[in-house]
Amino acid sequence: xxxxxxxxxxxxxxxxxxxxxxxxxxxxxxxxxxxxxxxxxxxxxxxxxxxxxxxxxxxxxxxxxxxxxxxxxxxxxxxxxxxxxxxxxxxxxxxxxxxxxxxxxxxxxxxxxxxxxxxxxxxxxxxxxxxxxxxxxxxxxxxxxxxxxxxxxxxxxxxxxxxxxxxxxxxxxxxxxxxxxxxxxxxxxxxxxxxxxxxxxxxxxxxxxxxxxxxxxxxxxxxxxxxxxxxxxxxxxxxxxxxxxxxxxxxxxxxxxxxxxxxxxxxxxxxxxxxxxxxxxxxxxxxxxxxxxxxxxxxxxxxxxx
Amino acid sequence: xxxxxxxxxxxxxxxxxxxxxxxxxxxxxxxxxxxxxxxxxxxxxxxxxxxxxxxxxxxxxxxxxxxxxxxxxxxxxxxxxxxxxxxxxxxxxxxxxxxxxxxxxxxxxxxxxxxxxxxxxxxxxxxxxxxxxxxxxxxxxxxxxxxxxxxxxxxxxxxxxxxxxxxxxxxxxxxxxxxxxxxxxxxxxxxxxxxxxxxxxxxxxxxxxxxxxxxxxxxxxxxxxxxxxxxxxxxxxxxxxxxxxxxxxxxxxxxxxxxxxxxxxxxxxxxxxxxxxxxxxxxxxxxxxxxxxxxxxxxxxxxxxx
Numbered sequence: 001x002x003x004x005x006x007x008x009x010x011x012x013x014x015x016x017x018x019x020x021x022x023x024x025x026x027x028x029x030x031x032x033x034x035x036x037x038x039x040x041x042x043x044x045x046x047x048x049x050x051x052x053x054x055x056x057x058x059x060x061x062x063x064x065x066x067x068x069x070x071x072x073x074x075x076x077x078x079x080x081x082x083x084x085x086x087x088x089x090x091x092x093x094x095x096x097x098x099x100x101x102x103x104x105x106x107x108x109x110x111x112x113x114x115x116x117x118x119x120x121x122x123x124x125x126x127x128x129x130x131x132x133x134x135x136x137x138x139x140x141x142x143x144x145x146x147x148x149x150x151x152x153x154x155x156x157x158x159x160x161x162x163x164x165x166x167x168x169x170x171x172x173x174x175x176x177x178x179x180x181x182x183x184x185x186x187x188x189x190x191x192x193x194x195x196x197x198x199x200x201x202x203x204x205x206x207x208x209x210x211x212x213x214x215x216x217x218x219x220x221x222x223x224x225x226x227x228x229x230x231x232x233x234x235x236x237x238x239x240x241x242x243x244x245x246x247x248x249x250x251x252x253x254x255x256x257x258x259x260x261x262x263x264x265x266x267x268x269x270x271x272x273x274x275x276x277x278x279x280x281x282x283x284x285x286x287x288x289x290x291x292x293x294x295x296x297x298x299x300x301x302x303x304x305x306x
Numbered sequence: 307x308x309x310x311x312x313x314x315x316x317x318x319x320x321x322x323x324x325x326x327x328x329x330x331x332x333x334x335x336x337x338x339x340x341x342x343x344x345x346x347x348x349x350x351x352x353x354x355x356x357x358x359x360x361x362x363x364x365x366x367x368x369x370x371x372x373x374x375x376x377x378x379x380x381x382x383x384x385x386x387x388x389x390x391x392x393x394x395x396x397x398x399x400x401x402x403x404x405x406x407x408x409x410x411x412x413x414x415x416x417x418x419x420x421x422x423x424x425x426x427x428x429x430x431x432x433x434x435x436x437x438x439x440x441x442x443x444x445x446x447x448x449x450x451x452x453x454x455x456x457x458x459x460x461x462x463x464x465x466x467x468x469x470x471x472x473x474x475x476x477x478x479x480x481x482x483x484x485x486x487x488x489x490x491x492x493x494x495x496x497x498x499x500x501x502x503x504x505x506x507x508x509x510x511x512x513x514x515x516x517x518x519x520x521x522x523x524x525x526x527x528x529x530x531x532x533x534x535x536x537x538x539x540x541x542x543x544x545x546x547x548x549x550x551x552x553x554x555x556x557x558x559x560x561x562x563x564x565x566x567x568x569x570x571x572x573x574x575x576x577x578x579x580x581x582x583x584x585x586x587x588x589x590x591x592x593x594x595x596x597x598x599x600x601x602x603x604x605x606x607x608x609x610x611x612x
Contacts, residue, residue: 112326130436
């Protein structure tokens, strides 16, 4: 993480009116409105395990995680570039990978317009997405007394990974009446919350972030960027998820946002035909406060080490 | 290559007025003028060997190859996203990598505005670049009798790689009076031809491509896309380069373009204060013709195998 922070500082925040490193996506003014840019890499053995999900799931997920960054700005995705590194002898994987990419591109209305294919020692996929938002929602503008909401229950992705790793699968992944199957699906085929991010923006969200690294860590980031305290008093749990998975498991693509008026957010979600968001807590005027119920917010989350 | 072609066909050419896969960069209309998007990945052991160039050179080159794709559309780069995969224990490489990236970003006026850092089994860098051009030059509009020009002598990059691989370095890489040193620099720190691409566009270039995979292969691509024949009657050789390196070595970032009036191209280059381009041949009306002097154009070039 120190490296990430350091690189961020090297790159700088950008000139006035632009956002460079440090938010879910970069924001760049253009005559047609703000352009959003983001890119993420998924690496075999680090971000995915092909004994637990298909290559098509990987394609879906690679696009989904970058689209989620656009959703977290209250934006909509426009176009994607995909670069793939594939080991020699595994070119056949590409067909399935693009099956998943294309399914996601259709689902998120974000066509893949180019990229690069290269050979290399292991499978890796990078997706860059360009998007737009009339007025992008940053991480940094939450205010004391804003309500904190999430767009859905948390921890499903981490629970799904745990269940799939459990080896003897005791559930039918195709039977989505079972919470275990829904958790496995949340891990394999996360759904970025584009419509929800848009509704949150319209509701006047002051700050927003996606929860890919877990609520505890991503809430800290939002609070740090905004200079506010945060108090969480409830956490909606995803299918088959433990509280720990909901707080620190990561691999969730729900959005966390701060908004002055939670009722207005509920209205906007309802008008858009979306499931209602969950109020999980509020922002406070003590910038050092990081509280979960009566105790401290846990420290953990998905972080790379070098 | 079959996979690349197949994926290209899967992605499709895009709706009218857009260019998706199949050119140096994607072209997307926007209220501020056409947006260009491109991305390339460099993988350790495939595209670079850190015993032959520095990690800072790698950073430079990663940005340069994507900027070159923008130059090949007659465009100018605007912003870059950089995603880096770095093995555990080698986080220290990141500092040097970003030294090279930042130097290139300044040199090409293309700031790095975001991206991703992740751990993984080997070092890999992906750069996505957004650019713009008033009227992007595609590969596909060359016409019979158009002159074929290149923006500089070829084969220097491949020669540099050969000399560096030679082991016992018998030249001083810092003494750029020596052709060997200039070749090594062409391999380590290629210069994308942004100003040259712009001048070619202003001169009315009908088709353009960068020579990253070698003149023989990239000229075939331009000719195939345009449905014209091509005859090459001279090839300017870069420092220390053989004819074979100039034709099939790849790793050159000069531009190849077709233009109805070569004199006009020379004028535009002169007005822009650029070294004059080289006429290497012309397009013909026999779409199957691929000729070098009295013989056939060679088949080789930089291609991945899976």
